[in-house]
Every structure is written in C-alpha cells, then in structure tokens.
Amino acid sequence: MAAPGATTDWAVGNNIVLVTQQGEEVRGLVFAFDAPSSLVIIKENGAHSGVSNIRVLNTSGVREVVSSVKPERPMDLTLPLVDLERCRKREERALQQAELESARVGEGVTKEAQAIFDALVKTMPTVWRNKSIVVLDSVYVDEPYTPDTCRSDEEHRATRERVKMVLKLERQRLGLLDSCA
Structure with a gap:
C-alpha cells in the first residue's frame, strides 16, 4: 500500500493493518487521529468478547500501512461507560501484588x-x-x-x-x- 502518513489512512472508522518500525503488526479500527501531534489511536479486539485494547501510536513509528479500508457504515463514536469502582479495585489488586513482589x-x-x-x-x-x-x-x-x-x-x-x-x-x-x- 502507500507509504504511511497519508491522511486517508487515518480516517476515523477505517479498518487498518499496519507494521510498526519494530516489525510488529497492528490490526484494528482507527478510533482517533490528531494530525498536529501525528498521533493515531487504534482500537484493537481484546482477548475477550466486548473487551478492546486501545493503542496510541505516533505515525512516525509506522513502517508500512498494509491496508486501510473505509467502513460501509459510519463508526459509532460513543465511548463505553467506565466502571470506576472496578478500576479502583483492579488498581488496588495491582498495588498489593507489586508490594508482595x-x-x-x-x-x-x-x-x-x-x-x-x-x-x-x-x-x-x-x-x-x-x-x-x-x-x-x-x-x-x-x-x-x-x-x-x-x-x-x-x-x-x-x-x-x-x-x-x-x-x-x-x-x-x-x-x-x-x-x-
């Protein structure tokens, strides 16, 4: 595909496959793109259904955009609710584990x-x-x-x-x- 950096590659909602400068392949949905800072946010499928990973990349760290496909329907840009109590408990468990280690x-x-x-x-x-x-x-x-x-x-x-x-x-x-x- 074209050299990385074409703004059409980073259109919100595009399904994208790219290779980083370190050779890692990243697959997901372009969730956000900020041209002035050259940051793209990719939403990847998580390990479990309904779970996603969010990855923030500087586009200068992209070696190649393998594919960038515009979706048939516009992307739903509503953010999921964040359960703050669940986040607090997860942080607490992580801190306890770190103290133990x-x-x-x-x-x-x-x-x-x-x-x-x-x-x-x-x-x-x-x-x-x-x-x-x-x-x-x-x-x-x-x-x-x-x-x-x-x-x-x-x-x-x-x-x-x-x-x-x-x-x-x-x-x-x-x-x-x-x-x-």
Whole structure:
C-alpha cells in the first residue's frame, strides 16, 4: 500500500493493518487521529468478547500501512461507560501484588542469595529480614547462605533440616558447590 502518513489512512472508522518500525503488526479500527501531534489511536479486539485494547501510536513509528479500508457504515463514536469502582479495585489488586513482589527482593544481597531465596519461597513461606532469609518464621539462613548458616530453635530442627536439604540442592543447581557443606 502507500507509504504511511497519508491522511486517508487515518480516517476515523477505517479498518487498518499496519507494521510498526519494530516489525510488529497492528490490526484494528482507527478510533482517533490528531494530525498536529501525528498521533493515531487504534482500537484493537481484546482477548475477550466486548473487551478492546486501545493503542496510541505516533505515525512516525509506522513502517508500512498494509491496508486501510473505509467502513460501509459510519463508526459509532460513543465511548463505553467506565466502571470506576472496578478500576479502583483492579488498581488496588495491582498495588498489593507489586508490594508482595517487592517484599520478595532482598536489599543489598547478591544474585545468588536472591536465587536461593526464590527457590525457597516456591516451597515454603519465606521472607527477608535484613540480609537473613527467614523460612516459616523459624529457620534463619544467614550469609553466605550455605546449609552451615541455617539456625533455628531446637523445636524446629526438622524444619531446619528440610531447609538445609533444599538449600544444598539449590546451591548445586546454581553451581555453588565450592562453598557448600
């Protein structure tokens, strides 16, 4: 088709297929176009029925317009209602998830220490306390995070032995055998 940028390509309501400068193919409906800023808004079909994705592109980022077809009937330009409560709950869940993921990242620890933590958290409740890994609120694994650095009360000996075993296997998987007990 013609080089990108022809204003007829960006007519609101056109069904468009384009290729970005990064080689990504984009298919959808031209929802809006602003010539002074060279921005086009494409409404793409979402993953579920009745759901759409909105993509804002700078037309200079378009390598090629593969097709741009004018619709048989004018496009319905009414915007869908936005459920603000649903948006607020979605934001709240996303923030909670981000906080949870953030808490799983140790501050000032090595990549190996983080990898060991990540392996332990898959099988047992695990948190960071400063630079110590705490498993099941009872077993502490201190630097350099070897089985020898596991400590707990005597009543949690079985849990400590389980943590030592998982720790030893993970250190082997990471190729950290030289400092492993």
